[in-house]
Amino acid sequence: MGPLTAYFFRDRRIERTLGFASLFLAVVLLLAQAAPVAAGGSLDKITERGYLIWGSDAEGGAPYVFPDPRDPSHLIGFEVDLADAIAKRLGVKARQGQNAWDSLIPALKRGDFDIVMNGIEITPQRKEEVLFSLPYYVYTEQLVVRKDDNTISAIGDLKGKKAGTLSGTVAQEILTKGGGIDVRIYSGQVEPYEDLAIGRIDGVLLDLPIAAYYGKTNPKLRYAGGPIGEGYYGIAIRKGNDDLKAKIDGILAELLRSGELKRIYQKWDLWGPPQEKLTRLYREKTGFVGLEESRKAPLSTFLPALLKGAGITILISSTSMALAISLGLLLTVCRLYGRPPLSTLSTAYIEVYRGTPLLIQLYILYYGLPNIGISLSPVTAAFLGLGMNYAAYEAEIYRAGIIAVPKGQMEAALSLGMSQGLALRRVVLPQALRIATPGVTNDFIALFKDSSLVSVIAMVELTKTYSILAASTLRFFELGLIAAILYFCMSYPLSILARRLEERLKGGGR
Amino acid sequence: MIRVRGLRKSYGGQLLFRRLDLDISKGEVVVLIGPSGSGKSSFLRCVNGLESFEEGEVTVGGIALHSIRGRSRAEGEAIRRVRLKVGMVFQQFNLFPHMSVIGNIVEAPVRVLGVDRETAAIEARKLLRRINIEGKADSYPGELSGGEQQRVAIARALAMRPEAMLFDEPTSSLDPEMVGEVLSVIRDLVGEGMTTVIATHEMGFAREVADRVVVFDKGEIVETGPPEEIFSHPKTERTRAFLSRVLPG
Ligand SMILES: Nc1ncnc2c1ncn2[C@@H]1O[C@H](COP(=O)(O)OP(=O)(O)OP(=O)(O)O)[C@@H](O)[C@H]1O
Ligand SMILES: [Mg+2]
Secondary structure (H helix, E strand, O other): OOHHHHHHHHHHHHHHHHHHHHHHHHHHHHHHHOOOOOOOOOHHHHHEEEOOEEEEOOOOOOOEEEEOOOEEEEEOOOHHHHHHHHHHOOOOOOEEEOOOOHHHHHHOOOOOEEEEEOOOEOHHHHHHHHHEEEEEEEEEEEEEEEEEOOOOOOHHHHHHOEEEEEEHHHHHHHHHOOOEEEEEEEOOOOHHHHHHHOOOOOOEEEEEHHHHHHOOOOOOOEEEOOOOOEHHHHOEOOOOOOHHHHHHHHHHHHHHHHHHHHHHHOOOOOOOOHHHHHHHHHOOOOOOOOOOHHHHOOOHHHHHHHHHHHHHHHHHHHHHHHHHHHHHHHHHHHHHHHHHHHHHHHHHHHHHHOOOOOHHHHHHHHHHHHHHHHOOHHHHHHHHHHHHHHHHHHHHHHHHHHHOHHHHHHHHHOEEEEHHHHHHHHHHHHHHHHHHHHHHHHHHHHHHHHHHHHHHHHHOEEEEEEEHHHHHHHOHHHHHHHHHHHHHHHHHHHHHHHHHHHHHHHOOOO | OEEEEEEEEEEEHHHHHEEEEEEOOOOOOOEEOOOOOOOOHHHHHHHHOOOOOHOOOOOOOEEEEOOOOOOOHHHHHHHHHHHHHHEOOOOOOOOOOOOHHHHHHHHHHEEEEOOOOOHHHHHHHHHHHHHHOOHHOOHHHOOHHHHHHHHHHHHHHHOOOOOEEEOOOOOOOOOOOHHHHHHHHHHHHHHHOOEEEEEEEOOOHHHHHHOOEEEEEEEEEEEEOOOHHHHHHHOOOHHHHHHHOOOOO
């Protein structure tokens, strides 16, 4: 601590107090940095690294990419097969990178993945943002309605009715242009069909593979009219990576020529446009997994994946709580005992972080910072996002603790010749922290649950694992119970601890 | 030893001391009396820098404190040096509840004076013997009676080997049966020749130990003199009025 801090603080001992807090902070930050860093990009890097990171969203992702119901820690889907085939020809292995579907392109642009392949339609708007490979699939849109509703047989019949689709899709554009349709935007592919079946909406327009897997399989639903529109899925590649694009184009052409692409699509029953054939055949095909099967799989098959998610939840929550505890202390001390610029800055930090949604803070940290050249890995962003947010709350808890220590304590310490910093460190803070402990422990429990928010920045923790599995099996209830039990098992010991601490405090004494 | 000149002090626009002068020489025992709110505590707190003041000068053992407006580094250092010369005992004891009795006593010698912990602990035990609570060295303040706590607070101040002691109503928050034990510790201290300033409502004790009694009223010193004079032949009406209120009969 140098002359700079000497200027900011009235007392040199406070600097030492801060020294400890910032040392702890530094260690925590260092640990966070040890986490895996973001993927790079170009062809050479991929070869050097030995694997190709392809971005996609496994949540509700059948038949594109989704967890194998027989082994949920393992992803399957026609895009998984395609990614493996491409990687093999690049001489590397394929590795899936998870993110929410509508954030895949931003994540690609900031360098999380080498490519994105997840039913991304080639559109002029997207072409301005990224490069596209040659098309690897020709899709059509399919309208699905309820069997008992015979008023709708084409898009035109949807006027004045409610129709669901996914955000950012070509289907959304078609519906919007249809005019007079109340368009409901969903972020997963399962929910629109569920809502349709129970009558919340009147139709769902989505890409045929989705309609075939999630719509046609529902006994309450039927196709309305034939396929509409036609477009191409392409592999998205970051701008500037032309060498990678050229290589992938070559590989796709080869896969098509050799018949391997056809074999992959046949395996998933996606070859050829007639959708009737698609639904009729897919149960006969080997290696194809229907919804029924995954609905019947014993719950224990999903446990390893959920436990892994729980592990990540624990990791993220405890590291970010460590950050919150130390940064919060730093903020309080600066706020209460720092000179004006420092105290005002700390107050501003606390107010801003408490006054804005955590979700937006996470988005800015993860997707916003790359705009100014700072790219954080998902783990680092999650750790910083949660930690910095909770630091503001911890700071307030500490402040309440410090205020609760009688003024006479500081005065007695000062009258013994202690400096303000020493008095703070040895007399006031130990008492204040004791008062603050139950509050901090309670916040730790809250943070455990809030950690589910980091799934928006490509972290697959417990809640995300749950929603991915539930969406592919439709077993929201049973899997939800398991996930909830896991959360409870993690937070209950903490609340017992909080209660003990509170009781001890109430008991007075030491 | 302590010299106060032209002290002016107000609380948020409310003037308390207009111009206060007082000298206390080495080894002298001065007792401050006066009605509640007359400024006894404020005076003691100005002397050891716990309160700032607007004008005048407080000098303690040759170190001068000035009106503390800017609170420069040098001034902060001066205050700390003054506090090393005078010990202070509060009405509310203000022991550190998270430290044991011995911990309370050795804390400042170790952290401020740099005495090693062993030596400080030996000294602390001697002090505990002096105040008659040797057995409670490892107890915590919450486990002690008020009288014991106040005696430990005195020991804690003495451990810094001050040249003078300030007592701000040391017995006012005690149950009557504990007043005696605290007063007897102060009496011993006075007997050893410690320069002492005591603000108190214990008139009997004031009369017994004081070399000089100073009567405060509404922020002014209305009278000062030896105890027999003040108590038997008060010169001013304000002193008489005050004494007739506090003394029975
Ligand atoms: N921190 C403060 N802020 C504002 N006014 C104060 C403060 N401390 C003391 N005063 C005022 O200053 C005056 C003198 O108070 P002080 O405590 O010095 O009197 P005292 O003689 O010690 O009284 P007592 O016998 O009740 O302890 C009172 O009017 C009091 O209200
Ligand atoms: Mg008082």
